[in-house]
Amino acid sequence: MISPSGFERHPDLYFADGDVVLAVKQTPKSEDEDSEKQPKYQLFRVHKFMLKLHSPAFANFFADASAAPAEVYDGVPLAEMHGDKAEDFALLLSYLYKPSSFVFKRHDPKTPGIVSGVIRLADKYLIEPLHHRLVQQVCDDWPTTLNDYDVHQAEIDALESLPERSAEFFSYRLVRAGTPDPISAILFAREFGCPQILRAAFYRLSLTRATEYWSFATSTGEWPPAPLARLAALDKGDLLRYIHGCQKLRDYEAPITALMCEECVMPWLVCEEEDPPLDGAHPCYQYLARLFELTRDTSRSPVHGDPLRWLGRCFDYYKMPELSKEHFPHGLCEECGEKLPLKLAGARQRVWDSLAEWFNVP
Structure with a gap:
């Protein structure tokens, strides 16, 4: 039997016309509270029809006469929800009674931790729409x-x-x-x-x-x-x-030659050495090499160069004073200049596609 001395009615989910009271043990807020012999319970006075409408598990529970609550509180049956947490159960009931107010802030780092317990309850009580909604809520925060x-x-x-x-x-x-x-x-x-x-x-x-x-x-x-x-x-x-x-x-290296036109990259294709000499005959290569130096230096990543960021910065190469005519009189050849944005986009997409392999995830 649950002692009424540890009862606390929920401020929003204790309805005067409810026909059943569900008692859910509260999570102790401190070690001192946890050591108390008398546990505290959050009380929810709700409607059986609402629970049965959304949950086959509750429908079976209320239909089973042998499982009917033997205790009474405030004039209606009282049932303890074993193994559930009060904060999770409150969110579950909020979804059933006030679905329009059941929202979470976008990109909130706390969301997965908050909804995980509710999803477990949704699985326990066979409320599939709630499971799908909360999983999608977290998924929507990630590209x-x-x-x-x-x-x-x-x-x-x-x-x-x-x-x-x-x-x-x-x-x-x-x-x-x-x-x-x-x-x-x-x-x-x-x-x-x-x-x-x-x-x-x-x-x-x-x-x-x-x-x-x-x-x-x-x-x-x-x-x-x-x-x-x-x-x-x-x-x-x-x-x-x-x-x-x-x-x-x-270890990701800047794909300099992959961003050059066929004519400019030809020395790398025919040279027997790993790299041809970098002299004035390869202005496009020197230009792109300098571009990558400028963009990589501004990365804040603690372990790598953040290629998605620095390749993205390369799109504004024509705005960089370090790449002006003063420093690179020849700039990029016409064909390299025309194709560079498209090739940069392709390089970024290849990095994104490679993340699945690099991290061994789907």
Whole structure:
């Protein structure tokens, strides 16, 4: 029998006309509270028809006379929901009663942790629409194409471009709240079967500073604030994938000759040596080599050059004073100049496509 001394009615999900009270044990907020002998319960007074409408498990429970609650509270049957968490159960009921208000902030790093428990409850009580909705909520925060990745990265860059200090470090909080946590995403994808987000999550993780801290956080004392990755949460297989992918990205070389026209690249095709001499006869090569030097130097990645970023910066080569006529009188030949944007786009797409192989994910 549950002792009423530990009861606490939920402020929004305790309906006066409900015909059953469900008691869910609350998670202790501190070690002192955890040591108390008397557990505390959150009470939800709800309607059987609502639960039966959405959940075959609840429909069977209420139809089974032998499983009917024997205790009574506030004039209606009282049933304890064994093994459930009050905060997760409250979100599940919010979805049933107030689906329009059941929303989460985009790119919130806390979302996977919040919804994981609710998804487990949805599976337990056979509420498939809730399972699919919450899994999709997390998936929507992670790009699955290069175009989507560029849009997401542009949003993060826009937040980072805000002034370093504003009222109460408001811009700092914006960056933190607008950057999803790659570790949480990887763990979520493994548990709930959404491998399509792993490519972007591992790449984001490879751009994130590693630390032994267990909980997701951001570093202080610098701008833009750098996320901290809790690598200790990864299992051995995913940790090896992370290391292998970082090594591949670190070893990625600028595809200079692949960006040149056939005429300009011909010396590399016919030369018996690994590379022909870099003299004035190869102005396009020298131009592109300098371009990659300029773009790679500005990367903030702690373990590799972030090829998606620096190849993207190359599109603005004509704006760079270091590549002006003063430094490169010949510039690029006409054909190399015309084809460079298209070839840069192709190089970035190949990097994106290669991430699946480098991190050994779908």
